[in-house]
Amino acid sequence: MNRALQTICTRFLTRPLLPVSSVNFIPCAGIRHHKLTDQHMRLRYKKLHWHKFYDDKWVQRRGGGWDEKLTPENISFMQEVVHDTYANEESPLKDGPWKHGEYTTNPETIRTGVLGLKLGTLPQWNKKGQKFYVTVVQIIDNHVINYTPPEMINFRTLFTTRPLRRDLHGKVGMLVVGALSCDPRKFTRAYNGLFEQAGVPPKRKLTRFFVTPNSVIKPGTPLYATHFRCGDYVDVQARSIDYGFQGVMRRYGFRGGPSDKYGATKFHRKRGTVGSGRKHRILPGTRMAGLMGNKLVMMKGLKVWRINTKYNILYLMGPAVPGPNHGYMRIQDSTLYERKQKITNENHPPFPTYFPENGKVLEEELFADDIYRFDQPTLTLDDVQIAPLTSRRTAAKTAQKKK
Amino acid sequence: MMKIRSCLTFSRRFQSTSSAQSRNHLTNDEIRAHRLRIFNNERQVQIERIRRVEKIEIDVQDPIQSTKLLMNKNLSTPLHCARHLSSVLVDRSCLALIDDQHIWDMNRPLERDCTLKFLHFMEENCEEQNRAYWRTCSFIIGYILETAFKSTYHVELCSFPPPQFQAGSFAYDAQLNLGDWKPTRDDLRCLSIQAYKLRDRDLRFERLDVTQSVAEEMFAYDRFKLAQIPHMLRLVTPTDTQPRLSVYRMGDCHVDITRGPLISSTKQIGRFEFSAVHPIDVPSYNETMHRVQALSIPAQLHLHYWTFDYLLERAKKKNNASVPTLGKAKTAEKLE
Numbered sequence: 160m161n162r163a164l165q166t167i168c169t170r171f172l173t174r175p176l177l178p179v180s181s182v183n184f185i186p187c188a189g190i191r192h193h194k195l196t197d198q199h200m201r202l203r204y205k206k207l208h209w210h211k212f213y214d215d216k217w218v219q220r221r222g223g224g225w226d227e228k229l230t231p232e233n234i235s236f237m238q239e240v241v242h243d244t245y246a247n248e249e250s251p252l253k254d255g256p257w258k259h260g261e262y263t264t265n266p267e268t269i270r271t272g273v274l275g276l277k278l279g280t281l282p283q284w285n286k287k288g289q290k291f292y293v294t295v296v297q298i299i300d301n302h303v304i305n306y307t308p309p310e311m312i313n314f315r316t317l318f319t320t321r322p323l324r325r326d327l328h329g330k331v332g333m334l335v336v337g338a339l340s341c342d343p344r345k346f347t348r349a350y351n352g353l354f355e356q357a358g359v360p361p362k363r364k365l366t367r368f369f370v371t372p373n374s375v376i377k378p379g380t381p382l383y384a385t386h387f388r389c390g391d392y393v394d395v396q397a398r399s400i401d402y403g404f405q406g407v408m409r410r411y412g413f414r415g416g417p418s419d420k421y422g423a424t425k426f427h428r429k430r431g432t433v434g435s436g437r438k439h440r441i442l443p444g445t446r447m448a449g450l451m452g453n454k455l456v457m458m459k460g461l462k463v464w465r466i467n468t469k470y471n472i473l474y475l476m477g478p479a480v481p482g483p484n485h486g487y488m489r490i491q492d493s494t495l496y497e498r499k500q501k502i503t504n505e506n507h508p509p510f511p512t513y514f515p516e517n518g519k520v521l522e523e524e525l526f527a528d529d530i531y532r533f534d535q536p537t538l539t540l541d542d543v544q545i546a547p548l549t550s551r552r553t554a555a556k557t558a559q560k561k562k
Numbered sequence: 563m564m565k566i567r568s569c570l571t572f573s574r575r576f577q578s579t580s581s582a583q584s585r586n587h588l589t590n591d592e593i594r595a596h597r598l599r600i601f602n603n604e605r606q607v608q609i610e611r612i613r614r615v616e617k618i619e620i621d622v623q624d625p626i627q628s629t630k631l632l633m634n635k636n637l638s639t640p641l642h643c644a645r646h647l648s649s650v651l652v653d654r655s656c657l658a659l660i661d662d663q664h665i666w667d668m669n670r671p672l673e674r675d676c677t678l679k680f681l682h683f684m685e686e687n688c689e690e691q692n693r694a695y696w697r698t699c700s701f702i703i704g705y706i707l708e709t710a711f712k713s714t715y716h717v718e719l720c721s722f723p724p725p726q727f728q729a730g731s732f733a734y735d736a737q738l739n740l741g742d743w744k745p746t747r748d749d750l751r752c753l754s755i756q757a758y759k760l761r762d763r764d765l766r767f768e769r770l771d772v773t774q775s776v777a778e779e780m781f782a783y784d785r786f787k788l789a790q791i792p793h794m795l796r797l798v799t800p801t802d803t804q805p806r807l808s809v810y811r812m813g814d815c816h817v818d819i820t821r822g823p824l825i826s827s828t829k830q831i832g833r834f835e836f837s838a839v840h841p842i843d844v845p846s847y848n849e850t851m852h853r854v855q856a857l858s859i860p861a862q863l864h865l866h867y868w869t870f871d872y873l874l875e876r877a878k879k880k881n882n883a884s885v886p887t888l889g890k891a892k893t894a895e896k897l898e
Contacts (some may be wrong), residue, residue: 223866240872318606351868398814 189292214318222347239503241342260308260373262510269331270511272368272491273298273382275340277397280478283464285533292478293464295487298338298471301382302359305335305374319457321396324371331369334376338487339364364487374511380467384471385513386462389527392498393473394459397488399481410451434524456481459494466525517545589713593783597817600780601809604772612636615862619679622647633672640678641668641766641826654862655680656691656825665690666828687849691723691825696732697823698767699834699858703734705816706756707854719818719845720786720851723883731837731877735844737786737885739853743839748780750836754856759835761861764815767824771798771806780809780817781891786847787819788850789888827859832861833870837877846888855881863878 170522229237275296282291291324314328323331340360354361357378376382387393407413407430416426430448433441458480465474473490482488492508493499502508515521526532616635619644622628631643640658644651658666658828659679665886681691701724707717718737725732745753772780774795781787795805810824811817836856844851857877 225864225871226867228863229869237872244701343868348867379822452745 167304168524170317183315197261198334216318218349218353219347219351221345222350223344237344240315245340257375257377260375262504262507263373264402267371268374268510269327269369269371270374270492270508271303271334271370271376271382271386272489273384273386274301274336274364274366274489275299275473275490276338277480277482277484277486277488279476279484283474284529286350288531290318293474293476294461294478294480296403296473296475296490298382298384298386298473298490300340300362301336301471302336302340302357302362303334303378303380303382304354304357304359304362304365305375305378309562317456319367319459320363327369330371332372332375333367336368336382337365353471353481355502362460366487367490368489368491370511375524376511380512380514383468383515384466384473384514385468385525386509386520387466387473387492389463389466389525390493391508392460392493393463393475394457394491394495395461395475395483395488396455396457396491397480397486399452399456402481404449405451406448407446410448413445413446427545448492460498462527464527464530467523468521468525468526563812579631588783589678590711591713591719594708594816596601596783597780598814599777601770601811601817604776604780605770608770618672619675620672621675623677623679624651624870626650635673636673636778637722639669639671640666640680643678644668644680653742653829654682654684655753655821656683656830656860657681657694665823667767667769667823669766670823683860690823692727693725694823694825695724695830695860696727697820697822697856700725700732700832700854701810701812701816701818701820701824702733702757702760702828702834703732703836703854703856704736705812706753707736707738708816710753710756711738711740718784718786719848721790721886722820723881724822725884726883729881729883730873730879731857731881732769733853733855733881733883735842735853736850737849738839740852743852745839747834750838753833753836754790757831757836757856757858760812760828761831761834764827764829765815766827769824770809770811770812772809773804773806774846776780777809777819786886789847790819793888794821813858830860830862833857833865834858835870835877837874838880840880840887844886846886848850851886853881 256366260268275298280292280294282290284290309329309332314323317323337359339362341363343361346361352360353365359379402409406428408415408428408523413430415428416431417423418427430446433445433447436540450518458477462476463473464476467471467474475490480488492502503524615637617632617817618635618638620631620633620638622643624633624647627647630649631646633643640655641652644655656666657680658668659681660666660672660676662679663675672678681688681694684690685691704719704722705717711717716739718739720735720737722732722734774791777791778788781791789805794807796807798806798808807819809817809822810822812828834856835858836854838855840853840855842851843854855877857870857874859870
């Protein structure tokens with residue numbers, strides 16, 4: 160490659176990002192000679208959004224929290240006032256509920272996701288008797304706060320922690336979902352103002368979901384765990400556990416060096432060599448010690464085994480869902496090809512979300528088909544067909560019998 | 563100053579002891595300047611009466627430090643005593659307690675040997691301080707009503723009811739001469755901003771005891787105040803020969819009649835929000851006036867905006883405190 164162009168390319172790859180914060184804008188798009196492979200894109204993405212977790216245009220959230228020095232009677236009175244302000248569940252908005260859209264598979268439909276809180280792990284058993292672990296996630300106090308139609312969104316300068324699919328640009332609207340209602344005195348006036356339109360108490364955590372216009376939900380609607388069905392597959396996105404500054408053995412699983420027993424001098428947990436003998440530089444992306452964890456991780460295709468409707472809990476497959484306990488996670492319908500095939504116009508999850516009907520009370524626990532239920536009678540041998548004991552047939556004899 | 567004719571007719575509908583001069587040709591600013599001029603003259607006269615500076619011994623009893631101070635009689639105020647001690651006392655004290663009995667203004671000269679205690683807003687028992695604070699805030703509403711409107715409109719202040727916390731707000735009754743003016747949220751916001759500007763100016767409240775003649779000269783252009791003066795006169799000190807009226811001046815801006823003690827300075831105002839304007843019927847003066855209501859808390863009390871907004875909702879309701887009445891001379895209690 161031309162020497163001058165090579166220098167320019169490396170400079171573009173390693174210098175800090177320009178003020179435009181969208182990943183879709185490629186700074187060196189003008190220079191087309193250098194093919195940006197997947198790995199290069201991933202490296203750049205990792206470098207560019209590593210430190211910034213939020214958009215500068217968001218409002219200041221935390222406020223209050225000082226000792227107001229009220230008398231004990233006044234303190235309990237104000238707590239009652241806070242409770243009563245948001246006590247009634249009916250929406251204060253004058254106009255009626257929005258029309259529900261139709262679920263379509265051909266122009267694909269994307270439903271909202273839900274904001275959950277990871278609680279911990281539990282063992283479960285399937286009907287074959289195999290044990291597996293599930294993560295218990297609570298969909299705590301979820302409400303839809305806001306909807307922006309696709310015409311109002313500037314997709315070029317959109318700040319997302321994960322880039323939005325290029326073919327969805329201009330076609331999806333943005334729903335803001337909040338979790339965990341809180342005392343308004345813990346937040347600033349600007350933050351509390353975000354919830355006035357929806358008429359819900361201010362939430363501690365907000366997140367965005369990009370949805371197709373037919374699956375819009377009116378702001379102020381609550382979202383429950385029954386937004387998913389048992390047996391559905393979900394994608395979970397959460398910030399992984401922060402391990403801090405870790406060495407190369409912990410971070411990438413390098414083998415390190417021998418212990419002191421074999422006389423190794425100052426080489427136990429190091430990286431070793433950082434490059435080849437001839438190339439007089441360290442390649443970008445060389446794995447070294449550094450900050451580990453605390454980054455958004457997406458885990459795809461987790462099965463929903465159980466749902467508890469009383470506490471809005473999902474039991475998701477696997478103990479390795481990212482994040483520590485009491486960490487927030489975004490839960491959406493799975494985008495895996497095989498799982499999407501199973502969803503049809505007739506058989507789809509509650510669309511646009513689950514709305515509780517008057518008079519219809521759900522059971523407290525809902526189970527997937529293949530989970531083993533301890534409250535049901537155990538599987539007995541009467542249910543199982545046992546073939547009569549015979550001698551082993553050879554292939555020739557089987558062929559003879561078939562004729 | 564340009565003298566603009568008032569477009570409303572002026573008619574006297576009640577009996578008054580002395581005649582109020584016609585104010586058709588004067589703006590609110592000019593009338594205010596006239597009052598201030600008379601106040602300054604009277605104050606100068608009273609200061610010159612002190613021929614000789616006598617010393618008095620003040621025993622300051624403060625939980626932080628207790629000392630004995632030698633101050634000037636009829637010249638030194640509790641604020642001067644606080645300045646000798648600490649800036650914390652200067653900033654936070656709103657009232658002084660003389661001999662554990664009498665509530666005293668911070669800017670009122672001390673007259674004899676006594677024990678002195680400073681009162682602030684975050685004590686256990688601050689009933690008096692709170693009442694003085696809301697009284698001061700009513701006083702401030704009067705100033706804002708006189709200065710906030712354009713010079714084409716004449717505002718005639720009447721009086722304000724004594725501070726009652728049950729009512730949820732403090733108020734000032736005035737004849738706004740604006741017809742059916744319903745203030746919008748932004749209008750009330752603009753009025754509140756005037757109060758915050760006062761806080762930044764840090765104005766002191768000074769008291770003056772004047773005789774009836776001086777008072778009538780001072781309020782020559784205020785017909786409501788003139789009617790009230792005979793009812794407000796009382797003997798201030800035992801040695802006084804003639805009954806006097808207590809008049810307060812804020813910085814060098816505003817003068818008004820009020821009996822009770824006011825706080826030390828406008829710096830101690832925290833949040834101040836005008837909540838509502840309600841029409842009231844005043845049978846004593848045979849007129850329909852406006853009651854301008856507001857809510858305020860001192861700067862020492864640091865409330866979250868949400869709690870204050872909740873109190874403000876209550877303050878928007880009509881304040882049912884007593885309407886201005888011209889009762890008998892001895893038992894009149896409409897101003898405090």
